[in-house]
Amino acid sequence: MTAPHPISPIELPAEERALSPYTGYTRAHWEAAADGLLRAAWEWATPGGALLDLPGRPSASGVRSDGLEGYARTFLAAAFRVAGADGKDPHGWLDRYADGLTAGTRTPGRDDAESWPLIRDHSVFGQPMVESASVAIGLRLTRPWLWDRLDDGVRDRTEEWLRDALRHVPSPNNWYLFPYSVAGFLESVGRGDARTARAKQRALELLEGWYRGDGWYADGDGRAFDHYNGWALHLYPMLDAHLSGDAELSAHYGARLREHLEGFSLLFGGDGAPIHFGRSLTYRFAAASSVALGAISGHTPLTPGASRRVISGSLRYFLDRGATGTDGLLNLGWHGPHEASLQSYSAPASPYWASKAFVSLLAPESHPLWAATEEPAPSEGPDRVLALPAPGLLVQSTRADGIVRLHNHGSDHVRPHEGESGVQDDPLYSRHSYSTVTGPTSGGNAADNHLAVVVDGVRSGRRVIRALGAGGGDGWGWAASWHRPVFTSGSPMVPGMRVESVTVAHGRYDLRVHRVVGAPDGARVEQTGWATGRDDALTSALHGLYGWESRDEVRAPQGTAYTPWAVVPRLAAPAGGTVVLVALASLTAESDAAPLDAVVSGVTVDGDTVEVRWAEDAATTRIRFEPMTVTHG
Numbered sequence: 010m011t012a013p014h015p016i017s018p019i020e021l022p023a024e025e026r027a028l029s030p031y032t033g034y035t036r037a038h039w040e041a042a043a044d045g046l047l048r049a050a051w052e053w054a055t056p057g058g059a060l061l062d063l064p065g066r067p068s069a070s071g072v073r074s075d076g077l078e079g080y081a082r083t084f085l086a087a088a089f090r091v092a093g094a095d096g097k098d099p100h101g102w103l104d105r106y107a108d109g110l111t112a113g114t115r116t117p118g119r120d121d122a123e124s125w126p127l128i129r130d131h132s133v134f135g136q137p138m139v140e141s142a143s144v145a146i147g148l149r150l151t152r153p154w155l156w157d158r159l160d161d162g163v164r165d166r167t168e169e170w171l172r173d174a175l176r177h178v179p180s181p182n183n184w185y186l187f188p189y190s191v192a193g194f195l196e197s198v199g200r201g202d203a204r205t206a207r208a209k210q211r212a213l214e215l216l217e218g219w220y221r222g223d224g225w226y227a228d229g230d231g232r233a234f235d236h237y238n239g240w241a242l243h244l245y246p247m248l249d250a251h252l253s254g255d256a257e258l259s260a261h262y263g264a265r266l267r268e269h270l271e272g273f274s275l276l277f278g279g280d281g282a283p284i285h286f287g288r289s290l291t292y293r294f295a296a297a298s299s300v301a302l303g304a305i306s307g308h309t310p311l312t313p314g315a316s317r318r319v320i321s322g323s324l325r326y327f328l329d330r331g332a333t334g335t336d337g338l339l340n341l342g343w344h345g346p347h348e349a350s351l352q353s354y355s356a357p358a359s360p361y362w363a364s365k366a367f368v369s370l371l372a373p374e375s376h377p378l379w380a381a382t383e384e385p386a387p388s389e390g391p392d393r394v395l396a397l398p399a400p401g402l403l404v405q406s407t408r409a410d411g412i413v414r415l416h417n418h419g420s421d422h423v424r425p426h427e428g429e430s431g432v433q434d435d436p437l438y439s440r441h442s443y444s445t446v447t448g449p450t451s452g453g454n455a456a457d458n459h460l461a462v463v464v465d466g467v468r469s470g471r472r473v474i475r476a477l478g479a480g481g482g483d484g485w486g487w488a489a490s491w492h493r494p495v496f497t498s499g500s501p502m503v504p505g506m507r508v509e510s511v512t513v514a515h516g517r518y519d520l521r522v523h524r525v526v527g528a529p530d531g532a533r534v535e536q537t538g539w540a541t542g543r544d545d546a547l548t549s550a551l552h553g554l555y556g557w558e559s560r561d562e563v564r565a566p567q568g569t570a571y572t573p574w575a576v577v578p579r580l581a582a583p584a585g586g587t588v589v590l591v592a593l594a595s596l597t598a599e600s601d602a603a604p605l606d607a608v609v610s611g612v613t614v615d616g617d618t619v620e621v622r623w624a625e626d627a628a629t630t631r632i633r634f635e636p637m638t639v640t641h642g
Contacts, residue, residue, distance in 0.1 A: 017328040018337050019045030029383045032281070034321035036370070036379040042324060043090040043367050044100055049337030050083045050361065051105065057112030058105050059123040063338060065357030070136040073126045075356040080109055081140035081147070082361035088147035093370030096154045103155045106147070110159070114166040128173035131180040136354065141174040142187035142245070143364075145194035149252060156198060168200055175208045181424075182229035183237050185212040186245040193249045216246065222399035224269030232474065233438070234400035234420040235287025239299030240365050243269060248368065251306050263308030270303050271310050272397050274319060275387045275404050278445030279411020281322030285570060286415055286443040288422065288435075290350050291341050292362040293332055297323040301369035304378045313377035314384035320369055322386060332360075339363060343570035349436075349451040350570050388413050388445075394486035394514045401476030403488035405514040410598035413445045416512040416519060418490035419476035429493060430501040434470040441471075441512065442519065442539070444596060446547060448569035450540050450577065455563040457540035457577045458594075460508055460523050462494045462584065463533040469494030477509070477637045485630075487513045487639040503529055511639060513630050515623065517599075518608060521592045522619050524634050528584040536580045539596040540565055542572025546598050551578035552605035554621070555591035555612045558582045589614050591621065 021041045024033030053063050061079025068075055087102040098104075113125040128137045148156050148167070156164065172195075174188045189212035192205035219226045219242070225234050226242040243266050250258035276284040283296035297320040303309030304316040311319070331345035339360035340346045372378040387393070388406040395404040401419015406412070422438040423429065434456070436449040442458040443449065450457045461468040471492045479488035489511040495501055506527035513520040525534055538551035553560060557580040565575040580592055591612055593605050610624040617634040630641045 017045075017333040018335055019328065019333060021045075029317070029321065031318050031383045031385070032321040032325050034325055036374055038321070039324070039367065039370055040090060040094075042328065043086045043370070045337055046333070046339065046361070047083055047087055047090075047100070047102060049333070050079060050358070052336075053079070054105070054109070055112075055122050057123040058109035059113030059125060060109075061358060063357035065341060068136070068356035068359070069353045070134050070356065073120075074134060074136045074140075075358060077113070077125050077137055077140050078356050079358035079361070080106075080113065081143035082358055082364050084147040085143045086361070086364035086367050088150040089364070089367035089370045091154065092150040093373065095373075098154065103151055107155050107159065110167060111163050114163065114170050117170050125170060128170070128177060130178040131184060132178075135177075135180065138174050138177065138179060138184065138187050141171055142190040145171055145191040146248070149194040149197050152198065168195065171195065172204070175204050182233075183241040185215050186241060188212065190245055190249065193253070197253065213246070216242065220265070223397045224265050224267070224271065224273070225397065225400040229424065231424050232401075232420060232476075233287075233422050234402065235438075236283070236289065236292070236296050237287070238269060239273060240292060240295040240362065243299045244302060244365060244368070247302055247306060247308070251302070259306065259308070263306055266299065266303050266306070267308045267310055270300060272395055272402075272404060274300055274311055274315075275393060275395060275406055276413055276415065276445075277319050277323060277386055277388060278413045279386070279389050279408070280445070281326030282445040283323060284413060284415050284443055284445055285343070285448045286417070286437065287420075288352055288437055289359075289362070290343060290437070290570070291355060291360045292365075293327045293339070293343070293360065294320075294323040295363045295365040298365040298368050301366060301378070305368065305372050305376070311387075312384055313381040315386060317378055317381070318383045318386045320366060321383070324366065343448065347570045349567060350448070392484070392516065394481055394484060396479040396481045396486040396488060398479040401474070401479055401488055401490060403479055403486050403512055403514055405486070405517075405519065407517045407597070412596060412598060414514070414519065414596060415443045416488055416514065417441060417443065417474070418479065418488035418510065418512065419474060421472060421474040423473050429472045429495050432472055433497070434472065439471045441510065441521070442594075444539070446571065446598070447539050447541060447596065448571050450565040450569055450575060451567040454565035454567050455537065455577050455579070457537050457565070457575075459537050460510060461535045462506065462508065462525060462528055463535060464496065464503060464529060464531075465499055467496045467498050468535065469496055480639065481514075482641065485513065485515045485641045487511060487641075489637050489639070503527065509634055511632050511637075513621075513632070513639065513641070515628075515630070515641070517595060517597055517602070518605075519594045520621060520630060521594055522632050523590045524587065524617070525584050525590070526587050528586060528588065530585045532584045534582050534584040534588065534590060536590065536592055537563070538578040538594045540569055540575040540577045541596075542568065542575055545572060546600075548595070548597050548602060549578055550595045550605050551580060552593045553580045553591075554593055554609055555614055555619075556582055556589055557592060589619060591619060
């Protein structure tokens with residue numbers, strides 16, 4: 010697997026392997042990490058401390074909004090740090106944030122060195138609404154040591170600035186939880202009213218509509234299932250319930266969080282890496298925030314030792330692999346800087362939403378999260394295959410190499426009003442498979458883990474993903490979906506053409522079965538596998554079992570978040586009318602893995618039914634497309 014980069018310049022205590030045999034990290038390491046990140050960021054503060062103008066390319070929202078982002082997101086880390094220490098603040102972080110609050114709210118909207126931008130609708134440079142939630146939560150967490158010590162004028166000005174989050178329109182997704190968080194803070198300090206009540210009610214109403222089951226929310230009215238589940242859709246309501254002591258809300262959202270963590274906790278590899286899937290991945294170890302909050306609130310299926318293994322493993326994974334530069338600042342990327350991982354809204358301080366993971370510090374030293382001995386993470390137990398029917402995801406982990414793979418048959422990034430034509434493929438959602446050790450290739454390179462229909466030399470994309478089901482049993486699982494192939498030039502679609510896809514996970518192998526319906530004469534079909542680098546220890550294999558005619562490799566010179574250059578295995582075959590295609594793929598770090606041509610002993614295709622016989626255990630997988638059914642035994 011990918012070798013670690015130079016270790017972060019953040020000064021940490023010596024490892025503690027008796028209590029933390031897997032990571033060496035304790036609560037003291039988390040405190041030191043927070044202090045190191047804050048110290049580096051504050052080197053770039055304006056004189057009054059209202060804006061932290063970190064170096065780097067500006068976001069689409071502009072440099073003033075970016076500076077507010079630096080203040081707000083680092084404030085979240087400082088707030089968790091100080092609140093978890095019961096107000097002890099040896100580095101004086103809260104004094105700095107109090108000064109910045111005073112300066113930033115003095116004349117909001119003015120173009121000067123300190124004034125914060127105004128909060129407006131999401132369509133009008135709306136990023137300040139996002140940051141208002143971090144400011145509000147930070148103030149709520151540190152109320153006795155910051156808010157209660159401010160003079161009345163500053164408190165009034167701060168309230169007025171925050172209230173713009175209640176008056177304006179959020180983006181139609183998790184953004185509704187930002188005014189929810191603002192309202193929760195205002196109510197906690199006796200400044201609630203009908204408007205704060207309505208903001209909370211509206212957010213919770215939407216959240217109910219977005220809940221799909223299995224502990225998963227869609228991020229809006231579409232079918233985007235990604236890390237926003239953990240670091241937003243679960244975090245904000247559960248944290249509010251925890252801080253307010255609302256037993257009814259805690260029970261309601263806690264039950265969903267527990268169910269979410271049953272599957273989500275498996276999406277961290279044996280090296281600590283979260284699954285590389287979905288947008289905003291530059292938030293990195295924020296992915297572990299829901300695991301930490303589950304441990305703190307008691308709504309988790311994990312033992313305290315396993316919870317700490319996951320969260321500390323994630324923090325260490327990134328600190329050991331270049332997430333901070335020599336200046337100690339979190340950079341925009343995954344390991345180190347990586348442009349293809351970013352979105353247009355990514356700003357120099359965007360990575361500091363990683364601060365959400367420091368919610369773990371709300372647990373005191375004596376809490377079992379820190380006092381229990383570390384235990385293996387879920388992915389370090391027996392090999393597992395887990396189907397999640399609600400989001401249409403299939404999770405596959407192998408203990409021998411610590412790799413977790415996610416097969417996507419239900420999550421896309423197409424909003425309901427957009428349709429399919431004219432929407433570009435998003436590599437972070439549109440591929441069939443993702444893992445903790447590989448990233449998708451960039452949009453400008455050959456697509457990994459993709460089934461493309463090629464018409465007149467143009468390859469199709471996969472946009473709206475329509476789930477057909479998921480399930481499984483002991484040691485195996487399946488997920489299925491269909492999509493309309495969409496083209497970026499020429500006719501956007503071929504009438505009546507569709508691709509039905511099934512992934513069956515069995516051990517470390519993923520069986521890929523497709524039925525292409527309505528392909529025009531002269532079309533071709535291509536299937537690609539996992540993208541790996543030239544020098545890493547991973548092996549990506551792709552073997553045609555039925556219907557494929559040729560195999561080659563295609564280069565991806567822009568690489569992935571894990572390697573600066575990649576190669577992708579590819580199968581190809583002619584297509585016309587209806588064709589059924591069967592392939593076997595593998596991604597492994599095991600040096601003695603069996604070749605794929607020895608894994609399957611036979612394949613039979615009869616109309617809409619496919620049977621695959623496995624050589625090792627003599628099991629048979631039977632897939633029927635109409636109606637979609639999958640059996641294995």
